[in-house]
Amino acid sequence: MSDAVPLLPSDFDATASPILPDNSIRVRTTGPLNLQGASNDTVLQRHRREGSTGQEPRRCCKKTPPNQRKAKYPIALVASTWGLLTNIERAIIIPTMWLFFIKYWGPDTAAEFYGSTLGVFSFSILIATPLFGYAGHYGISVKFLLLVANLLEVLGNLAYLCAHGPWAVFAGRLLAGIGASCEPPMYADLTRSTEINERTPFIIVLLLSRQVGLIFGPAFTLILERLNLKIFDMEINVYNGPGLVMACLWILHSILILIFYPILDKSGAFADDALKITQITSTKPNESAPTNKVEARLSGFRQYCFLTLYATIFASYYSVMALESVLSPVANRAFGWGPVEVSYIYIAASILVILVSTIMHFLSKCIEDRKLICIGLCFLVTSYLYLTVVIFTLDALGEWGKFLVVTGVGVHVIGMPFPLAISESLYTKFVPSPQLDHAQTILRTVINVAFLVGPFVGGSLQAHPSVVFLSMLLLNLIPLTMLLSRFSEFRVTSETPSERPSTTNRPSDSHLSV
Structure with a gap:
């Protein structure tokens, strides 16, 4: 699981929202992390969840469980x-x-x-x-x-x-x-x-x-x-x-x-x-693994x-x-x-x-x-x-x-x-x-x-x-x-499979800190 956590404005604590511009995302790390060659956009795309997909009907970011x-x-x-x-x-x-x-x-x-x-x-x-x-x-x-x-x-x-x-x-x-x-x-x-x-x-x-x-x-x-x-x-x-x-x-x-x-x-x-x-x-561990060190609270309504x-x-x-x-x-x-x-x-x-x-x-x-x-x-x-x-x-x-x-x-x-x-x-x-x-x-x-x-x-x-x-x-x-x-703020951004970062460089013993 990655150490990088997007710190979001407007009261969003832990989950990136597609309505926020990329330049408003800040990243803080709390442990050893190898992000060589990784841009802020890559980190942002890693943390996009539901709502990060576009309007194109043919795209599919992940297979339905x-x-x-x-x-x-x-x-x-x-x-x-x-x-x-x-x-x-x-x-x-x-x-x-x-x-x-x-x-x-x-x-x-x-x-x-x-x-x-x-x-x-x-x-x-x-x-x-x-x-x-x-x-x-x-x-x-x-x-x-x-x-x-x-x-x-x-x-x-x-x-x-x-x-x-x-x-x-x-x-x-x-x-x-x-x-x-x-x-x-x-x-x-x-x-x-x-x-x-x-x-x-x-x-x-x-x-x-x-x-x-x-x-x-x-x-x-x-x-x-x-x-x-x-x-x-x-x-x-x-x-x-x-x-x-x-x-x-x-x-x-x-x-x-x-x-x-x-x-x-x-x-x-x-x-x-x-x-x-x-x-x-x-x-x-993976991106969706639960951790008691994260409080994913949403108060940005x-x-x-x-x-x-x-x-x-x-x-x-x-x-x-x-x-x-x-x-x-x-x-x-x-x-x-x-x-x-x-x-x-x-x-x-x-x-x-x-x-x-x-x-x-x-x-x-x-x-x-x-x-x-x-x-x-x-x-x-x-x-x-x-x-x-x-x-x-x-x-x-x-x-x-x-x-x-x-x-x-x-x-x-x-x-x-x-x-x-x-x-x-x-x-x-x-x-x-x-x-x-x-x-x-x-x-x-x-x-x-x-x-x-x-x-x-x-x-x-x-x-x-x-x-x-x-x-x-x-x-x-x-x-x-x-x-x-x-x-323009009501456009849902798209994420294609090629934009999703590889998981090979993710340390398995790291933790999230908000």
Whole structure:
């Protein structure tokens, strides 16, 4: 193992980040070291980990370990079905909740509880996400955490089904929100088990699964529209039926977790292989061998690039949730649309997202992540400026209003996959592997803040939709400006196999000192 340790600025202690220029890396040695003929660039390249690869799809810095090849597919299966069910739940409950309150408790109760009930779901996710993230980081099995989360989802949806008052609906969404908070450890496992050159396609697959959920959700709504059952004294219809559907689906997902989800260590290896790997590395030191003399702590999440990506992801998710929250009430008042018509919009939007994501999958192989993010943000800014004007003049547009609103939503749908998927992929390329739990916890917390603020603003200001779209416009202008002002810092540097130094001159008895 080499003695050379890059001392990084901006609070990075031990792992080089691809976003830092080479001239900001200093090397300190603590023991005998033969670096004759080795340049600082060679030392830097030796210490580049994940995130040091470029955008070229054909390059491959290292062969994927067999344990990663085995682990990534079952994790991707569970994560994609998780995303599928979360979006089915969102697409089946959000369009009908407003009418649920109106039918059972009247317009006044609907106006009072709609925004807060949407918000409490996101607020509970915001509070519980760091707890699940740190639980996974400190050794609790991700498989166990997922099963606990699914149990809470089942209980929350059963409360929604059996609600005898608006507070029961509120409590059910609170429980379901806590259950929907287990993404950080699951996404950290998926990131560890994938190579950087395949990570963007995997994240796009997760995005596609979510969009498929937005198709199945309205499809369930159309089925429930014809449902009118009575079990004992409880009536099951299109308004409370989503609780029954989602409870059954989360039970099936729990069975899937029990059968397929692997138990991994922090390197992405199966837990039963971890002891063998430790024994091998203890007898034959290498770059990845653990040492208790190194503290690889990452506290550099305040860097400009991370703040920009956080702003991008926050603005994108805020816009998605705010639009979905305000769309149903506006369409109901302006066009007389009910849950069926809104469901058709969701289905059409989901099909469009799937087409755009498929195109994006191929674009990601030849266009840099930073450029794809800019493309998406430009679409979003254009869409929200357009919708602000259209909604403000909606009364004067007559029958053309429907077409113009749907067109604006379509532009939003075209642009949204780019910042959602590509920003998250770029973020993981900048984060060292040992810190993925912390990084995913921070990222999911940012997303969950958007999930809290977006529905609350959209639901509370559903009587003033132009204000909602204007807020979406301003929020998306901020990350676009930040990204363009330091565009060069968001390029991921490449490392080819020829650039990686030979290990023949590395002393086997040296140690690292930070």
